[in-house]
Amino acid sequence: xxxxxxxxTKAMNVSSTSASSIRAGIVLLTFGTALTHMSLLFPDLIFxxxxxGYLTLLAALYLPIPALVxxxxxxxxxxxxxxxLSIIIWLAIGDKGWWVGWANKLNExxxxxxxxxxxxx
Numbered sequence: 673x674x675x676x677x678x679x680x681t682k683a684m685n686v687s688s689t690s691a692s693s694i695r696a697g698i699v700l701l702t703f704g705t706a707l708t709h710m711s712l713l714f715p716d717l718i719f720x721x722x723x724x725g726y727l728t729l730l731a732a733l734y735l736p737i738p739a740l741v742x743x744x745x746x747x748x749x750x751x752x753x754x755x756x757l758s759i760i761i762w763l764a765i766g767d768k769g770w771w772v773g774w775a776n777k778l779n780e781x782x783x784x785x786x787x788x789x790x791x792x793x
Contacts, residue, residue, distance in 0.1 A: 701783040702730045708776045
């Protein structure tokens with residue numbers, strides 16, 4: 673009977689749990705950002721499209737889309753770039769006098785961090 677190395681099994685479980693936690697964080701932060709953009713100044717088309725962009729990139733990252741198989745890293749970096757661009761545009765022309773904008777930017781910075789962390793795995 674082969675000997676099972678429980679240390680490797682435990683490390684795999686921790687790694688799997690960590691990956692699941694990162695993915696859950698990305699999903700939650702993306703939904704939070706998308707909903708904020710789509711409800712903010714509704715029915716402003718730019719904000720709605722920005723929110724839909726977040727949801728599209730999330731779908732492209734995690735759904736089994738045949739055209740994107742093997743390209744998840746590219747999608748992840750596009751997601752990071754899209755989020756960074758959203759922050760830069762807000763810094764340039766956004767309303768910085770409202771706490772919702774600042775809270776959403778913190779959300780987006782955390783999203784970039786989790787996407788980057790996931791890319792390192």
